[in-house]
Amino acid sequence: MSSEVKFNFVKLWGWLAALFIFPLIWVGGLVTTHDAGMAVPDWPGTYGYNLFLYPFWTWLYGPFDLLIEHGHRLLGSWVGLLVIFLCIAAWRQESRRWYRWACVGLLGAVIAQGLLGGFRVVLDERTIAMIHGCGGPMVFAYACFVALASSSDWKNATRSLAPRGLWKLSWVLLASTVTQLILGAQLRHALPSTSPVGFMSMVHLHLTFAGVVTLAILAVALVVRKVPYAQEPALKLPSNALVGLLVLQLLLGIGTWMANYALPWSETTWSLARYVIAAKGYWESMLVTAHQATGSLLIACSTWLICRVARRQFSLAENRNSLNNPGASAALPESVSAV
Amino acid sequence: MRRFDTTNPWFSWETVKRVCSLPRVGKLTNWRLSLFDPFEIFMNRFAAGNSVRSPWLLGLVLLLLFAFISGCGRSELEYRPNGLHAASLTRESAERDAVEIAKQAAELIETWFGTLDQPRWPAGLLESVRMDSVSRCAGPVGRRDDKVERGVFRKHCVTCHGLSGDGLGPASMLLEPYPRDFRRGTFKFKSTPVGKKPSRDDLHRTLYEGIPGTAMPSFRALEESEEFAHDIEDLVEYVRFLSIRGEVERRAISLSVREGIPLEPNSVRIQEVLSEVVLKWNSAPSDALPEPEPPVWFTSAPSDQARHLELIQKGKSHFESELTACVKCHGKTGAGDGSSQDYDEWTKDWTILAGIDPKHPKEWKEMKPYGALKPVLAKPRNFHWGTFHGGKSPSEIFKRIVLGIEGTPMPPVARAENSNPGLTDDEIWELVYYVMQLENRS
Numbered sequence: 143m144s145s146e147v148k149f150n151f152v153k154l155w156g157w158l159a160a161l162f163i164f165p166l167i168w169v170g171g172l173v174t175t176h177d178a179g180m181a182v183p184d185w186p187g188t189y190g191y192n193l194f195l196y197p198f199w200t201w202l203y204g205p206f207d208l209l210i211e212h213g214h215r216l217l218g219s220w221v222g223l224l225v226i227f228l229c230i231a232a233w234r235q236e237s238r239r240w241y242r243w244a245c246v247g248l249l250g251a252v253i254a255q256g257l258l259g260g261f262r263v264v265l266d267e268r269t270i271a272m273i274h275g276c277g278g279p280m281v282f283a284y285a286c287f288v289a290l291a292s293s294s295d296w297k298n299a300t301r302s303l304a305p306r307g308l309w310k311l312s313w314v315l316l317a318s319t320v321t322q323l324i325l326g327a328q329l330r331h332a333l334p335s336t337s338p339v340g341f342m343s344m345v346h347l348h349l350t351f352a353g354v355v356t357l358a359i360l361a362v363a364l365v366v367r368k369v370p371y372a373q374e375p376a377l378k379l380p381s382n383a384l385v386g387l388l389v390l391q392l393l394l395g396i397g398t399w400m401a402n403y404a405l406p407w408s409e410t411t412w413s414l415a416r417y418v419i420a421a422k423g424y425w426e427s428m429l430v431t432a433h434q435a436t437g438s439l440l441i442a443c444s445t446w447l448i449c450r451v452a453r454r455q456f457s458l459a460e461n462r463n464s465l466n467n468p469g470a471s472a473a474l475p476e477s478v479s480a481v
Numbered sequence: 482m483r484r485f486d487t488t489n490p491w492f493s494w495e496t497v498k499r500v501c502s503l504p505r506v507g508k509l510t511n512w513r514l515s516l517f518d519p520f521e522i523f524m525n526r527f528a529a530g531n532s533v534r535s536p537w538l539l540g541l542v543l544l545l546l547f548a549f550i551s552g553c554g555r556s557e558l559e560y561r562p563n564g565l566h567a568a569s570l571t572r573e574s575a576e577r578d579a580v581e582i583a584k585q586a587a588e589l590i591e592t593w594f595g596t597l598d599q600p601r602w603p604a605g606l607l608e609s610v611r612m613d614s615v616s617r618c619a620g621p622v623g624r625r626d627d628k629v630e631r632g633v634f635r636k637h638c639v640t641c642h643g644l645s646g647d648g649l650g651p652a653s654m655l656l657e658p659y660p661r662d663f664r665r666g667t668f669k670f671k672s673t674p675v676g677k678k679p680s681r682d683d684l685h686r687t688l689y690e691g692i693p694g695t696a697m698p699s700f701r702a703l704e705e706s707e708e709f710a711h712d713i714e715d716l717v718e719y720v721r722f723l724s725i726r727g728e729v730e731r732r733a734i735s736l737s738v739r740e741g742i743p744l745e746p747n748s749v750r751i752q753e754v755l756s757e758v759v760l761k762w763n764s765a766p767s768d769a770l771p772e773p774e775p776p777v778w779f780t781s782a783p784s785d786q787a788r789h790l791e792l793i794q795k796g797k798s799h800f801e802s803e804l805t806a807c808v809k810c811h812g813k814t815g816a817g818d819g820s821s822q823d824y825d826e827w828t829k830d831w832t833i834l835a836g837i838d839p840k841h842p843k844e845w846k847e848m849k850p851y852g853a854l855k856p857v858l859a860k861p862r863n864f865h866w867g868t869f870h871g872g873k874s875p876s877e878i879f880k881r882i883v884l885g886i887e888g889t890p891m892p893p894v895a896r897a898e899n900s901n902p903g904l905t906d907d908e909i910w911e912l913v914y915y916v917m918q919l920e921n922r923s
Contacts, residue, residue, distance in 0.1 A: 177636045180623025189628070205628070205708040266621055332651045334639040335558055338854070341651035403641075403652055403696040409817075415866035418691040419698035421637060 155228035178207030272331035299453035569835035618719035646723030664727025670871035796915020817863035867920030
């Protein structure tokens with residue numbers, strides 16, 4: 143092996159960043175579930191302390207809402223640090239210029255999320271909390287894209303598929319999962335002054351888009367099993383993950399409604415008629431938070447699918463070459479190596 | 482192939498025109514480049530030091546801008562005036578403007594009880610709620626600089642019960658039964674007779690136990706954690722505060738509409754109403770029924786088969802008797818399928834009492850702008866599920882039979898006292914025994 147082969151730090155930091163954004167989203171979800179966004183009334187400090195110097199024991203053994211809110215901030219800082227490492231590594235090791243800027247873009251997105259979270263506290267504004275809550279999964283999806291773009295699949299995938307059906311379908315899926323997330327955030331962050339009619343309309347929209355997402359995922363699952371996609375086993379993995387997450391998400395959705403509002407037809411079964419919701423109960427909180435976090439995973443998986451389809455359907459290299467040299471696309475080989 | 486012009490500035494008129502005419506953007510390859518590959522284009526141009534004008538990017542920026550602007554336009558939160566009550570009283574009178582009356586009443590109430598964020602107790606009146614608890618419950622959710630919690634009511638209750646305790650929270654329309662409107666001062670599950678206010682313990686019990694099969698949760702976990710141990714007590718105080726505030730508002734509106742009394746703080750008649758409402762709440766503990774204890778035979782009966790069957794037989798005869806009339810609503814088997822159907826008092830208040838037929842959508846919908854929700858029939862309990870909203874212990878069921886469930890069609894049973902016809906305490910316990918045994922028949 144040549145001594146010139148270096149450890150791929152870009153891949154390491156990229157995946158670590160994506161990996162840590164998920165627990166960050168989970169803890170952020172817990173903050174919303176427990177309405178703990180204002181548990182620490184100042185920002186960027188914590189009760190007058192520097193964020194990193196807040197007494198450890200007071201944090202761990204203090205009120206639960208303070209524990210998760212301060213924990214969310216610390217975790218956010220850690221993710222920011224990881225993305226900074228990623229940027230440095232990308233600048234040193236990565237030859238793709240667009241990828242280097244993509245990493246910088248991710249850093250910008252993480253900083254923007256942090257600022258939104260800060261403004262939510264400083265202004266005590268629930269609407270910003272909602273935007274912050276919607277931004278989290280987008281940043282997660284973006285981080286997944288950055289990590290996926292450093293993967294071997296991205297670099298080695300060949301241009302082998304012609305029909306554009308799956309490509310469009312995967313974008314429809316991403317759009318519907320993002321819309322569904324925004325609708326869910328409207329319910330999670332409903333303002334006290336929201337009218338009952340407005341809230342009910344939002345619930346109906348959320349249910350409608352649950353149907354749209356379900357149909358889109360089922361369509362993807364069917365399409366990847368048909369010719370010519372069936373010859374690409376790499377597409378089955380995100381598709382199967384999406385189906386699994388969909389089943390989980392639908393169950394969590396029903397559970398979330400029950401844990402918040404009980405079922406409107408509760409007296410149809412013995413167990414439902416007896417069920418007493420535990421306000422801020424452990425399982426109830428976890429259920430509601432898991433529903434929100436699984437929504438983020440669905441968006442991330444849709445991004446994963448798009449990346450895999452993109453690397454097979456179109457060669458990004460082709461686009462770039464054609465952009466720089468309009469006449470070059472005709473001369474492209476059947477298989478295109480990493481961009 | 483059509484190319485992007487990289488020399489134009491990002492936010493040019495050309496860009497706007499391009500976004501507006503998206504469907505007419507040329508060939509498929511351009512679609513792919515402009516719609517499906519914005520990232521690649523953006524990054525290449527950005528890295529090359531050129532400006533970028535992907536319509537998707539512009540759309541994203543506009544979306545973020547819209548989201549940010551929408552977040553800056555919040556209005557100040559305030560108690561919602563009781564327009565529904567004013568509208569139900571002024572329905573027949575074209576001269577009176579319900580909205581205006583409700584607004585005047587709200588202004589009057591604010592001078593006494595303060596605002597959402599800064600509640601206060603009417604000056605010169607003996608406090609019947611602990612105002613430090615009320616202050617902790619009021620206002621936005623969070624912690625003060627000294628780490629004391631605030632906004633407890635908004636944190637736990639507002640999604641269903643609404644900011645004013647009017648049962649019109651964002652989720653109210655989707656719940657069955659609808660969340661309680663505190664402003665009538667009427668509560669279902671209590672230890673005091675019909676017409677009397679609940680004690681603190683009664684409200685505490687509902688908050689602590691929750692109501693099975695409904696959206697009303699149990700806040701037991703709060704009391705069991707050290708940091709939130711006082712939340713339930715504080716919420717009880719705030720519910721009392723909202724009830725007193727709401728009832729004074731209701732009665733002031735009634736006085737204004739029916740007797741033409743001006744809605745002013747120095748009006749003697751309205752000040753009397755304020756004192757009456759507060760006095761009623763203060764006297765609640767003395768009106769409470771002593772905690773009923775089941776007799777010894779009640780607890781020992783299940784082990785004696787003959788006694789068990791005898792009690793069931795006796796309880797059944799009470800259940801089916803004319804005196805109790807349980808069958809009318811709960812049905813012969815106790816499945817909640819009786820022939821009698823009725824609405825609760827909260828619904829009757831603005832429908833039947835206002836001359837509106839709740840069964841006719843055309844009639845009741847005229848009250849929707851004032852916050853009326855679709856009238857729903859009160860649902861008699863199905864004893865086969867073995868759940869009781871007011872608590873499933875024998876003592877609680879005894880109280881429901883003896884005291885009734887205020888605001889609902891469930892009346893108190895007549896008790897054999899002072900030579901009046903009715904059930905004796907033993908007979909009521911036999912009825913409790915029978916009702917509890919119905920669970921096993923499902």
